[in-house]
Amino acid sequence: MRWMVIVAVCLGLCPASAFAWGRQGHAAVATLAQKNLSPEALAQVQVLLADDLDRNEKPSHRKTLASVASWADEIRDIAQPDTYKGWHTRANPVCSDRLGACKDGYCVDRLIIKYAAILRDRSQPARARNEALKWVVHLVGDLHQPLHSGVNIDRGNIPAGIIGGEVKPGTTFHSLWDIDVAVLALKGGPLQGRLADAKPLPADAPTQWMKEARDVARSSAYDTLPGFSCNTHLKTPLMVDDAYMQQAAATARKQMENAGLRLAHLLNDSLQ
Numbered sequence: 001m002r003w004m005v006i007v008a009v010c011l012g013l014c015p016a017s018a019f020a021w022g023r024q025g026h027a028a029v030a031t032l033a034q035k036n037l038s039p040e041a042l043a044q045v046q047v048l049l050a051d052d053l054d055r056n057e058k059p060s061h062r063k064t065l066a067s068v069a070s071w072a073d074e075i076r077d078i079a080q081p082d083t084y085k086g087w088h089t090r091a092n093p094v095c096s097d098r099l100g101a102c103k104d105g106y107c108v109d110r111l112i113i114k115y116a117a118i119l120r121d122r123s124q125p126a127r128a129r130n131e132a133l134k135w136v137v138h139l140v141g142d143l144h145q146p147l148h149s150g151v152n153i154d155r156g157n158i159p160a161g162i163i164g165g166e167v168k169p170g171t172t173f174h175s176l177w178d179i180d181v182a183v184l185a186l187k188g189g190p191l192q193g194r195l196a197d198a199k200p201l202p203a204d205a206p207t208q209w210m211k212e213a214r215d216v217a218r219s220s221a222y223d224t225l226p227g228f229s230c231n232t233h234l235k236t237p238l239m240v241d242d243a244y245m246q247q248a249a250a251t252a253r254k255q256m257e258n259a260g261l262r263l264a265h266l267l268n269d270s271l272q
């Protein structure tokens with residue numbers, strides 16, 4: 001239950017960048033993925049996590065995908081500012097088919113592709129494959145948070161709140177989706193789903209997932225806002241109503257379930 005304390009303490013206090021789906025969301029995605037691993041992939045995950053290290057390079061004793069799912073956020077939070085800038089997102093405009101910039105390949109979809117290749121390559125050092133596993137687990141979750149894959153000109157970075165509630169200091173449209181929407185989405189209990197597909201994934205599958213999440217950002221995060229129009233700044237603080245939150249939570253839950261099953265598919269494919 002530690003995540004509940006962390007989420008409660010951080011609501012409104014922690015910087016928006018600290019979470020992305022929140023620890024709870026990332027753990028839920030990873031738990032669904034682990035339930036859908038093939039026996040071969042599960043055995044390799046156990047080997048890869050056997051000597052896992054925490055962000056201070058000390059033994060973490062973490063053995064499950066859920067327990068390592070937020071490591072990528074943890075290392076960012078103690079790194080020099082901007083060390084991992086852009087790694088967890090890609091600012092694809094929601095009002096265009098054009099993809100956002102990906103400087104030197106450091107953006108969410110391209111990094112998943114890069115780390116999945118390291119994971120697949122058994123000649124890579126064990127530590128590199130351990131860290132590649134943790135990156136893949138985290139970033140597949142992030143990519144499915146619609147605002148990690150699609151934004152309007154505000155980039156989600158505007159003060160926001162829920163009508164009838166207070167505008168909590170530090171809450172932005174982005175962090176509303178990361179935390180408030182995610183917590184609401186998971187009130188329905190553990191994520192559900194069974195992976196039926198064992199076909200090899202195309203190499204660019206993460207980019208396809210990202211484009212789909214970009215379209216979800218347009219349809220569910222932006223089009224449903226009062227007064228939204230393309231490439232126009234929204235009035236701030238952006239206040240959303242309960243109906244908005246309910247539809248956002250239903251969308252977020254579907255996105256997290258897709259993330260969990262696709263993560264399992266990618267790991268099964270990479271760890272045969």
Ligand SMILES: [Zn+2]
Pocket residue numbers: 019020072073088138142
């Ligand atoms: Zn992240």
